[in-house]
């Protein structure tokens with residue numbers, strides 16, 4: 271894998287920073303968010319470093335599919351299918367992307383708030 275120096279998620283994938291696994295595959299990894307925004311909050315990343323979904327989807331559409339499929343698997347494993355769950359990704363500053371390794375958030379476990387929550 272192409273580990274990017276100073277990338278938190280590359281370090282998590284390499285096992286250098288501990289994380290709690292929810293699901294894994296050859297190409298993607300799903301783990302619990304350190305600061306959960308919902309009862310179930312899972313972060314899903316490609317094992318190969320890509321900065322955001324724009325770059326990922328253009329350079330490797332097949333990998334994009336793998337990551338989304340693992341997100342769905344992780345949601346199922348966490349028991350979210352009956353009541354529903356949300357999949358989202360932040361891209362760039364206005365969306366509040368804080369880690370520059372593309373990641374999808376799986377959120378569920380309670381009725382979720384509006385998609386564009388007010389800033390605090």
Ligand code: 5GP
Pocket residue numbers: 278287289290301302303304305306313359360366367368369
């Ligand atoms: P973003 O704001 O970029 O969309 O999401 C980054 C997410 O990564 C945040 O929800 C944050 O809580 C999570 N996060 C940041 N550092 C770590 C970490 O070291 N471990 C885990 N498990 N999650 C992290």
Ligand code: ZN
Pocket residue numbers: 274277278279280281318319320370371
């Ligand atoms: Zn990375």
